[in-house]
Amino acid sequence: QSVLTQPPSASGTPGQRVTVSCSGSSSNIGGNSVNWYQQLLGTAPKLLIYSNNQRPSGVPDRFSGSKSGASASLAISGLQSEDEADYYCTAWDDSLNVVMFGGGTKLTVL
Amino acid sequence: QVQLQQWGAGLLKPSETLSLTCAAYGGSFSGDFWGWIRQPPGKGLEWIGEINHSGIIFYNPSLKSRVTISIDTSKRQFSLKLTSVTAADTAVYYCARALTYHYDRHDYHDAFDIWGQGTMVTVSS
Helix, strand or coil, X not given: CCCCECCCEEEECCCCCEEEEEECCCCCCCXXXXXXXXXXXXXXXXXXXXXXXXXXXXXXXXXXXXXXXXXXXXXXXXXXXXXXXXXXXXXXXXXXXXXXXXXXXXXXXX | CCEEEEEEXXXXXXXXXXXXXXXXXXXXXXXXXXXXXXXCCCCCCEEEEEEECCCCEEECCCCCCCEEEEEECCCCXXXXXXCCCCHHHCEEEEEEEEEEEXXXXXXXXXXXXXECCCXXXXXXX
């Protein structure tokens, strides 16, 4: 079981706004920045958000990240069918000295 | 823009050593951290470790006794060795570049922005 807790699944309809949560502790999210990845089926993960809310070049502004205390969220607005994927949060953990990944959330576009 | 290409043996027997290499094409090589991440079939991602051009290395403590990450800056390559593999090491192994960014008075290199294609490694007798 991962130190970073994500819901195993989420869903939404096209055009809707959905959020994916990531809960941690003071040794990881609470004291460090959070990154988010999107992994389409059978492909390598893609960095969506780094440093809590920064988007790498090329990532649509439909994707946004936020952090409050020891929790973080990824929001996807204007949901599209191609957003159907697994989403992972990550953060450095000061106690374990490791880059922690959340367990992943499978997003289904209905 | 940097592109990563990785290679290595895909089928191992228990107790053998996993060996993968990743080459970076284009862009800068020095100054960045380069890492390895794995994903067992149907499961989530696990950080293995990372290294920079100066040889500064970070390992996942859970794998540290079996893992060696090395770098050859002249070839623009970095490598992963994992000894004494078992079925639990069966996974897709990815190499990746770590983005360096500044947050809250610290430099971080835990966000991987460029990934290799992945190598499926199966451990089976």
